[in-house]
Amino acid sequence: MGLRNIVVTLKVTPKPEEIRFDPVTKTIDRSKATNEINPADKNALEMALQLKDRYGGRVIVVSMGPPFWEPFLKLAVAMGADDAVLVSDRALAGSDTLPTSLTLARAIQRIGDYDIILTGEESSDGGTGQVPPGIAEWLGIPHVTYITSIEIIEPGKARVKRTIKGGYEILEVDMPFLASVELGCNTPRFPDFRRKRWAEREFKLKTWSIADLGLSPEEVGFKGSATTVDTLMELKPPERLRSRITGAPDEIAEELARIIRELLR
Amino acid sequence: MRDIWVFIEQDSGVVEESSLEVLTKAREIADARGYLVTGVLLGRGVRGIAGGLGRYGAHRVIVVEHPILESYLGEPYASVMGDLIGERNPDYFLASATRNGRDLAGRLAVRFRTGLQAHVVNLDIAEDGSLVGHVPGFGGNIVAVVRNVRGRPQMATVALGVFRPREAWGEAEVEVVEAKLDPSKLRARRVEVVRRGYVDLSKSRRVVVGGMGTGGDLTLVRELAKIIQADVGVSRPLSDIGVAPKDIYIGSTGVSLNADLAVIVGVSGAPHFVSGIRNVRTVISINKDPEAPIAEYSDYFAVGDLFEIIPKLIEKLRRGV
Numbered sequence: 233m234g235l236r237n238i239v240v241t242l243k244v245t246p247k248p249e250e251i252r253f254d255p256v257t258k259t260i261d262r263s264k265a266t267n268e269i270n271p272a273d274k275n276a277l278e279m280a281l282q283l284k285d286r287y288g289g290r291v292i293v294v295s296m297g298p299p300f301w302e303p304f305l306k307l308a309v310a311m312g313a314d315d316a317v318l319v320s321d322r323a324l325a326g327s328d329t330l331p332t333s334l335t336l337a338r339a340i341q342r343i344g345d346y347d348i349i350l351t352g353e354e355s356s357d358g359g360t361g362q363v364p365p366g367i368a369e370w371l372g373i374p375h376v377t378y379i380t381s382i383e384i385i386e387p388g389k390a391r392v393k394r395t396i397k398g399g400y401e402i403l404e405v406d407m408p409f410l411a412s413v414e415l416g417c418n419t420p421r422f423p424d425f426r427r428k429r430w431a432e433r434e435f436k437l438k439t440w441s442i443a444d445l446g447l448s449p450e451e452v453g454f455k456g457s458a459t460t461v462d463t464l465m466e467l468k469p470p471e472r473l474r475s476r477i478t479g480a481p482d483e484i485a486e487e488l489a490r491i492i493r494e495l496l497r
Numbered sequence: 498m499r500d501i502w503v504f505i506e507q508d509s510g511v512v513e514e515s516s517l518e519v520l521t522k523a524r525e526i527a528d529a530r531g532y533l534v535t536g537v538l539l540g541r542g543v544r545g546i547a548g549g550l551g552r553y554g555a556h557r558v559i560v561v562e563h564p565i566l567e568s569y570l571g572e573p574y575a576s577v578m579g580d581l582i583g584e585r586n587p588d589y590f591l592a593s594a595t596r597n598g599r600d601l602a603g604r605l606a607v608r609f610r611t612g613l614q615a616h617v618v619n620l621d622i623a624e625d626g627s628l629v630g631h632v633p634g635f636g637g638n639i640v641a642v643v644r645n646v647r648g649r650p651q652m653a654t655v656a657l658g659v660f661r662p663r664e665a666w667g668e669a670e671v672e673v674v675e676a677k678l679d680p681s682k683l684r685a686r687r688v689e690v691v692r693r694g695y696v697d698l699s700k701s702r703r704v705v706v707g708g709m710g711t712g713g714d715l716t717l718v719r720e721l722a723k724i725i726q727a728d729v730g731v732s733r734p735l736s737d738i739g740v741a742p743k744d745i746y747i748g749s750t751g752v753s754l755n756a757d758l759a760v761i762v763g764v765s766g767a768p769h770f771v772s773g774i775r776n777v778r779t780v781i782s783i784n785k786d787p788e789a790p791i792a793e794y795s796d797y798f799a800v801g802d803l804f805e806i807i808p809k810l811i812e813k814l815r816r817g818v
């Protein structure tokens with residue numbers, strides 16, 4: 233029941249608490265933010281690695297992003313991925329979910345021989361959750377969103393658990409399929425120290441341009457997008473009293489009890 | 498006349514309330530512009546509830562019935578909806594940003610090579626007919642004003658609980674359409690459903706919210722909630738580790754509260770969390786870290802150990818709320 237390729241789409245995102253908004257230029261300053269593998273994508277990668285441990289197969293991570301994402305792909309390799317692909321091209325700048333899902337789908341096609349494609353449920357910056365079903369549509373394969381586990385039940389068929397309102401459902405799905413993985417559904421492993429050193433020093437990832445994927449500049453980036461951003465705004469936090477209550481636990485409890493009684497009156 | 502389609506999500510004949518929110522909003526836009534609102538209802542034996550959707554804003558409702566459509570399932574829903582859109586060519590397509598709404602819209606947007614805005618918190622149609630929405634990002638602190646520039650239908654999913662459904666109009670005209678579906682061709686099948694009951698915290702007046710600072714033990718949170726007659730909510734990681742149901746976590750990917758009072762304990766106040774407490778009237782929080790970001794988002798911020806403070810607070814409140 234060996235699996236063929238398990239592809240994981242992986243994005244690099246800035247920590248949301250560390251980005252700053254410049255109200256004058258109306259731009260987002262990410263320069264001071266720490267970047268990380270998008271949290272849900274780490275869960276997707278962990279799920280892929282567990283599948284590989286159980287059923288075999290090769291785990292390949294694929295990203296569409298700027299060259300500075302390379303170390304993060306290498307980190308994924310250090311965690312256990314067998315190969316990594318970075319699609320990087322100036323023409324991709326400004327892509328909305330339509331060309332993003334197209335580009336990733338083309339890269340996945342080029343990787344080929346895939347049984348399962350795993351994505352994160354959504355990215356922590358843009359956070360649309362639209363890329364996963366989009367990729368599946370470009371590839372013409374079934375997809376299931378918001379899953380927390382996968383089990384292979386017979387060759388070519390998997391059983392997945394999907395979160396729904398009020399509970400969960402179990403679906404049986406034919407391979408190849410795409411599934412978006414819920415944030416926090418597993419604990420991503422730490423990279424093995426020696427593998428990490430190898431990944432950093434010797435491993436060479438594949439970098440592909442849009443030409444390598446048979447895409448023209450008109451199909452991607454701003455030109456290929458179907459939406460445009462007119463402007464950005466910052467949502468100011470609501471005005472709060474921000475009154476601090478300090479002291480011994482008993483004093484604090486007394487004060488809180490007083491406030492709560494007042495509010496409930 | 499331009500036509501705004503609204504996906505009416507239902508499960509076993511029960512309409513998802515957020516679909517009604519979208520319906521009402523669509524009707525308000527349509528009335529201002531002289532457009533038509535069409536609800537599209539897929540389900541099993543649901544034609545009886547179609548006409549009533551008119552009260553929430555639908556001029557007409559297209560109903561497609563088939564046993565396989567009883568609950569949401571990606572493939573047949575996308576197939577039926579895709580066929581309908583292909584045949585009738587609506588100008589706009591809106592869905593509520595539930596898991597299912599996003600699942601469906603994400604697939605259809607690519608099928609029609611069109612623009613899709615994600616979980617918008619504000620929505621309008623500009624003079625030139627382009628759909629303009631406010632799309633929150635980075636946990637919800639930054640909002641992008643997004644416009645569709647290409648493709649048809651112009652699509653958006655709408656954030657839950659932002660717009661209010663209104664029962665302000667009359668019955669809708671109902672059209673029943675034959676389902677063209679071959680269930681034997683489905684590549685994904687549902688084999689089991691487990692439901693544990695659902696609480697809608699967005700309607701709660703009072704909520705006590707526990708975070709990772711509770712160490713996953715919600716006993717004190719529940720006790721405090723009971724005394725002040727509040728519901729219990731959590732931060733997302735507690736749902737992720739299985740300590741609490743997934744329907745009760747607060748934040749950008751969970752519920753947005755509209756409560757009069759929220760008591761938030763052991764929560765750091767990450768951007769993805771605090772976007773869910775914007776509309777709370779009074780926020781009280783307890784955190785042992787004086788620098789915790791939640792301080793900024795609180796009316797009363799108590800610095801201390803929740804395990805020491807809450808038992809005392811409960812005791813004092815017991816002596817008379």
Ligand SMILES: Cc1cc2nc3c(=O)[nH]c(=O)nc-3n(C[C@H](O)[C@H](O)[C@H](O)COP(=O)(O)OP(=O)(O)OC[C@H]3O[C@@H](n4cnc5c(N)ncnc54)[C@H](O)[C@@H]3O)c2cc1C
Nearest residue numbers: 356708709710732733748749750763764765769785786803
């Ligand atoms: C795409 C994405 C979407 C997300 N969506 C959501 C969402 O919708 N909702 C959500 O909640 N999170 C969401 N998150 C996660 C979010 O970023 C934070 O990780 C999460 O909110 C942190 O939960 P927490 O505050 O309970 O835990 P922590 O950040 O670990 O904070 C625990 C707090 O408890 C305090 N504490 C510890 N012990 C005590 C004690 N004894 N007494 C008092 N205080 C104590 C600590 O000082 C700390 O401030 C999302 C993340 C991503 C990437």
Ligand SMILES: Nc1ncnc2c1ncn2[C@@H]1O[C@H](COP(=O)(O)O)[C@@H](O)[C@H]1O
Nearest residue numbers: 241242296351352354355360361362363
């Ligand atoms: N540029 C990208 N490169 C690789 N994967 C991506 C990219 N954008 C989105 N994804 C994947 O799609 C998921 C959902 O993203 P989004 O639709 O942007 O919320 C992410 O968790 C990633 O797995």
